[in-house]
Amino acid sequence: MAVPIAWYLILSAAxxxxxxxxxxxxxxxxxxxxxxxxxxxxxxLAFVAFAxxxxxxxxxxxxxxxxxVAAAEAAVGLAIIIAVFRSRGTLNVDxxxxxxx
Amino acid sequence: MHLALFLIFGLLCxxxxxxxxxxxxxxxxxxxxxxxxxxxxxxxxxxxxEFLALAQIIVYSGAIMVLFxxxxxxxxxGEEQRTHGSRAAYLAGIPGVLALFAVLASTFFTxxxxxxxxxxxxxLVSTGDLSRVLFRNLLLPFEVTSVLILVAILGAVVLAxxxx
Amino acid sequence: xxAQRNVRQSGNETDVNILxxxxxxxxxxxxxxxxxxxxxxxxxxLERKLVGRIQNRWGPSRVGPFGLLxxxxxxxxxxxxxxxxxxxxERPLFILAPIIxxxxxxxxxxxxxxGENIRWHGVDMFQIADLNIGLLVILGVxxxxxxxxxxxxxxxxxxxxxxxxxxxxxxxxxxxxxxGLSVIGxxxxxxxxxxxxxxxxQNTHGMLSWNVFGGLQLIAFFIYLTAAFAETNRTPFDLPExxxxxxxxxxxxxxxxxxxxxxxxxxxxMITVGCVATLLFLGGWSSPxxxxxxxxxxxxxxxxxxxxxxxGKVFCxxxxxxxxxxxxxxxxxxxxxxxxxxxxxxxxxxNVMATSxxxxxxx
Numbered sequence: 001m002a003v004p005i006a007w008y009l010i011l012s013a014a015x016x017x018x019x020x021x022x023x024x025x026x027x028x029x030x031x032x033x034x035x036x037x038x039x040x041x042x043x044x045l046a047f048v049a050f051a052x053x054x055x056x057x058x059x060x061x062x063x064x065x066x067x068x069v070a071a072a073e074a075a076v077g078l079a080i081i082i083a084v085f086r087s088r089g090t091l092n093v094d095x096x097x098x099x100x101x
Numbered sequence: 102m103h104l105a106l107f108l109i110f111g112l113l114c115x116x117x118x119x120x121x122x123x124x125x126x127x128x129x130x131x132x133x134x135x136x137x138x139x140x141x142x143x144x145x146x147x148x149x150x151e152f153l154a155l156a157q158i159i160v161y162s163g164a165i166m167v168l169f170x171x172x173x174x175x176x177x178x179g180e181e182q183r184t185h186g187s188r189a190a191y192l193a194g195i196p197g198v199l200a201l202f203a204v205l206a207s208t209f210f211t212x213x214x215x216x217x218x219x220x221x222x223x224x225l226v227s228t229g230d231l232s233r234v235l236f237r238n239l240l241l242p243f244e245v246t247s248v249l250i251l252v253a254i255l256g257a258v259v260l261a262x263x264x265x
Numbered sequence: 266x267x268a269q270r271n272v273r274q275s276g277n278e279t280d281v282n283i284l285x286x287x288x289x290x291x292x293x294x295x296x297x298x299x300x301x302x303x304x305x306x307x308x309x310x311l312e313r314k315l316v317g318r319i320q321n322r323w324g325p326s327r328v329g330p331f332g333l334l335x336x337x338x339x340x341x342x343x344x345x346x347x348x349x350x351x352x353x354x355e356r357p358l359f360i361l362a363p364i365i366x367x368x369x370x371x372x373x374x375x376x377x378x379x380g381e382n383i384r385w386h387g388v389d390m391f392q393i394a395d396l397n398i399g400l401l402v403i404l405g406v407x408x409x410x411x412x413x414x415x416x417x418x419x420x421x422x423x424x425x426x427x428x429x430x431x432x433x434x435x436x437x438x439x440x441x442x443x444x445g446l447s448v449i450g451x452x453x454x455x456x457x458x459x460x461x462x463x464x465x466x467q468n469t470h471g472m473l474s475w476n477v478f479g480g481l482q483l484i485a486f487f488i489y490l491t492a493a494f495a496e497t498n499r500t501p502f503d504l505p506e507x508x509x510x511x512x513x514x515x516x517x518x519x520x521x522x523x524x525x526x527x528x529x530x531x532x533x534x535m536i537t538v539g540c541v542a543t544l545l546f547l548g549g550w551s552s553p554x555x556x557x558x559x560x561x562x563x564x565x566x567x568x569x570x571x572x573x574x575x576x577g578k579v580f581c582x583x584x585x586x587x588x589x590x591x592x593x594x595x596x597x598x599x600x601x602x603x604x605x606x607x608x609x610x611x612x613x614x615x616n617v618m619a620t621s622x623x624x625x626x627x628x
Contacts, residue, residue: 002220003107006213008144011111013205015137017198018118024194028181030127030173034134037165038118041141044157052148052219057226057234060150064235067160068246072253074165078172079260085176091127092181128358128419135412155401163408164438167415171434174419174427227397228458 008049015042029084029091033077040070103221106147113140125180131169138162149224152231282386289388294375297393301374305532306336312532312587319591343528346521351421354518358420363519363526366413370533373406377540378461380550380572391550391572392461399460400452403541404445407496411437413530414498414505414515421518429514432598433498433505439605440495440502446613447488450620451545454480464549471555475548481623486546488613490585493538495605497531499586501593502601539582543575550575 019039026032044063051059081091088096113136120133138161145154209216235243310325310332317324325332350356376399380391389395396402411434418430454476455463467475476482495502506514516527543549550571552558560567596604 002218003103003147004213004218005216006209007107007111008148008219009209009216010206011114011144013202013209015114015118016205017202018115018122020201021194021198022118022122024190024198025122026130026181028127028178030169030176030178031121031130031181034121034127034130034169037161038121038134038137041138041161045141045144048145048148048150048153049219051150051226052224053216055224057230060153060226060231061234061239063150063153064156064231065242065246067156068250071160071165072250074168075253075257076260078168079257081172082176082261091176091178132358132416139409151396151398152401155398155405158405159401159408163405163411163441167408167411167434167438170412170415170419171431171438174415174431174434229456 005049005053008052009046012042012045012049015039015045027092027094029081029093029096032093033074033081037070037074040066103147103219106143110140110143110147113137114144127173127178127181128170131166131173134169135162135166138166147221148219149222150226152226152228285386286388289386290393293388293390293393297374298371301371301533301536302529304536305529306340308532308536308583309339309528310336311583312590315584315587316591319588340525343521343525348521348523351518353422355420355422358416359518360523362413362417362420363523363530364413365416366410366530367526367533369406369410369413370530370537373403373537374533374540376402376460377537377544378464378549379575381568382461383568390568395461396459398458400448400458400463400545403537404441404448407444407534408441410530410534413527417519417527418515421515423518425511425513425517426515429505429511429517433515436495436498436502436504436601436605439602440492440609443488443605443609443613444492444496446610446617447485447492448545449617450482450485451476451480453617453620453624454482460544460549464544464551467548468551469555471551471557472548472553473555475546475551475553477546480546481620482546482616484612484616485620486542488609488616489542489546491609492605493542494586494589495601497534497538499531499535500590501596503595504598504601535583535586536579539579539586540575542582543578547578 016039019035019042022035022038023032026035044066047059047063047066051057051063084096085091090096117133117135117137117140121130121137124130124133138157142154142157142162145151145157313335314324314332325335328334328338350359375393376396378389378392378395382392382395383390414437415430415434418426418428418433421427451463452458455466457463463476467480470479473479477486494500498505505511506516511517516524519527552571552574562570
């Protein structure tokens with residue numbers, strides 16, 4: 001009834017690849033940001049799987065830190081998105097091509 | 102039991118990620134991402150990370166994604182249009198992503214005997230174990246993240262606040 | 266959760282027959298759900314009766330003796346009404362939203378212990394699932410419940426609904442911080458997130474060892490109380506459904522059973538919050554008199570008495586809920602946000618610091 005760790009890692013690789021792909025083809029800046037979160041989650045799964053393999057707590061601590069950083073990143077990122085939307089009136093990344101706000 | 106749960110929630114993860122990719126409307130993408138995150142928390146439970154599983158739900162599904170949904174509602178984001186940029190991304194992206202997945206998956210597949218397998222209950226990290234490592238060995242990084250959060254709060258307030 | 270239960274089972278109780286375990290667990294789930302839903306229905310009646318008395322009128326009194334069958338009539342009415350589906354709504358999300366709201370409200374009852382750990386055939390009789398992280402499960406499920414309200418407002422395609430749900434989402438994520446921080450003092454004192462451990466710590470000297478008195482968590486209790494009122498969208502924080510400005514807020518477009526689901530979710534959340542407050546601060550199922558009360562009756566009476574104490578405390582909490590609704594006016598929106606961020610949150614942080622200092626120096 002045991003599941004090979006490799007399956008968990010392959011699942012994590014699949015999620016990460018889907019995240020990268022979504023990051024490339026999405027044009028809405030919020031969706032792009034969400035694909036970054038998907039990639040972070042995929043990496044977290046790999047960390048937890050490795051923690052289980054080595055019977056080490058440190059792998060899970062890493063996930064904890066990734067979550068904290070992701071929360072900070074989401075707060076700042078969404079604030080930037082709101083600021084950009086306020087000055088540009090669009091969320092399409094192709095039209096947000098000037099560095100100046 | 103373990104295998105069945107892994108298959109159900111693993112497939113939910115993949116399905117949610119695919120749906121995130123295919124949906125045009127950001128709110129549907131956000132909802133599929135919530136499905137992915139919640140299924141991942143079940144997988145964490147299967148791997149013996151009970152605190153992380155709930156932290157995943159509270160932090161990711163309950164706080165970060167609520168923020169996303171809130172911003173989508175606030176900005177009244179509509180469906181996205183396909184533009185020139187996305188066509189270029191298709192051309193370069195599909196082979197690249199497939200190559201990435203092939204490399205990772207084949208590496209894990211060849212290493213599958215070394216990696217062994219996960220058994221339910223063989224490795225259960227209690228909240229106490231986690232906090233002992235976190236607050237004894239890694240106290241400095243932990244404190245630094247609190248400074249990071251503080252900076253992030255200030256940054257968010259400055260960026261999103263109204264200009265005078 | 267399922268996996269968790271299995272871990273415990275295979276870990277320390279291998280002698281339990283798996284079939285009996287599954288059957289008894291299913292039975293527990295059914296019984297608790299039925300009782301919980303009945304309690305939800307009668308909480309509505311309690312509220313209508315009490316608010317009626319506060320406003321110097323009778324409240325419902327026609328259906329059955331003292332209006333006791335009123336919940337049945339209400340339910341029947343809502344069930345038989347036409348289920349309207351407005352044209353411009355986002356259909357799948359519009360249907361999904363009340364389901365999310367209600368199921369999140371119902372799930373958290375699954376980790377709440379109602380009485381002493383009494384085992385029959387190796388199965389805990391007064392709790393559905395005893396988790397090491399029970400408290401976190403409740404916080405997590407509450408935080409998922411926001412989606413029900415957020416999505417209902419967005420999918421309704423109606424400005425009142427959208428405004429109501431935006432308000433509610435902002436309110437819930439703001440007060441969740443104060444709610445989470447107020448609980449930390451209790452967790453510090455217990456050293457565990459398991460709800461049974463939290464109650465067992467308060468079980469020694471009756472009322473004096475309850476967290477709210479003996480544990481010096483009086484301030485935390487008030488923070489929890491206030492934040493919980495905001496989390497459940499109740500007066501004085503019922504901005505999301507402020508009738509005078511937003512018609513009915515996020516559920517303006519809902520009718521019939523879909524409306525009833527939101528309604529039930531609100532009252533189910535009230536009961537859950539009451540249960541959690543009882544477990545965390547008011548000593549759970551422990552008697553207020555400690556061991557001063559001599560043990561009487563047989564083992565069955567001794568097993569049921571704690572459940573009675575628990576229900577009594579939850580009832581007092583619900584009474585307080587209704588009392589506040591009958592007494593206090595509604596906050597203004599900026600006052601609500603200012604109160605949450607500028608008052609409750611700093612006080613909660615100060616409480617955590619004070620509690621940890623006391624625990625560090627006095628053990």
